[in-house]
Amino acid sequence: MSASLVGAVAACPVSRKPCGTAPAPPSPDTLIYSLTLPAEPASSRIARVASRAVLHTHGLDDMVDAALQVVGELAACASHFAAGGDMYLSLRYRDGALRVVLYDGHRRHEHRRLVEACDGHRRAALRVLGRVVRAYGGEWGFGEAREPGGGTRMWAVLPRRGVG
Known part of the structure; x- marks a missing residue:
């Protein structure tokens, strides 16, 4: 075996x-999942079912109702704005909060008025999400995805302490 190959093999991580x-x-601290779905109305249900299983498996049953509402609202919005494309859902628990991120392929418009109109439609579509997240003491938003391929990134953060 050549010296460079031996060095490369030695650099590979090995489980201890x-x-x-x-x-x-x-x-909760090991919760990190992602799922790619078609941007169709039926995917909202699939996203909720998968999220319920993940939250239950990681001992976050106290967050299920709010989290499923958030996941469903984000997926429904994405299926409306990016119909026919894909959407990418990410669930992660970090720093005492569940972070739900959903990417869709709807690119930002270039004209200012179109951006304002489109953002207004998206904000209206996420009205229920906003109420749920605020009631839970969290935060949410959306904007241009910085990832390759562009599109829109929507997100919500739900602190574990939740609603009393």
Whole structure:
């Protein structure tokens, strides 16, 4: 084996866990999932079902109702604005809060008036989401996706403390 190949192999990470070691059980801090779905109305249900399973598995049953409402609202909005394309859902628990991010392929308009009109339509479509997130003490928003391919990034943060 050449010296460069040996050096490259030595640089590969190796698990320090012995074979057969049981993985740590899922917890909120290990929640990080993503899912790509078609931007269709039926995908909202699929996103909610998958999110319910993830939240339950990671012990976040106390957040299920609000989180599923948020996921459903974001997915429904994306299916309206990016019909026929894809949408990408990300769920992550970090710093005591559930972060829900949804990307859709609807690109930002270049003309200022079109941007304002489109943002107004999206804000109106997310009216219920805004109320749920505010009631939960969280925050939400949307804007241009910075990822390759562009589109729109919508997000919501739900602190675990939630509604009393």
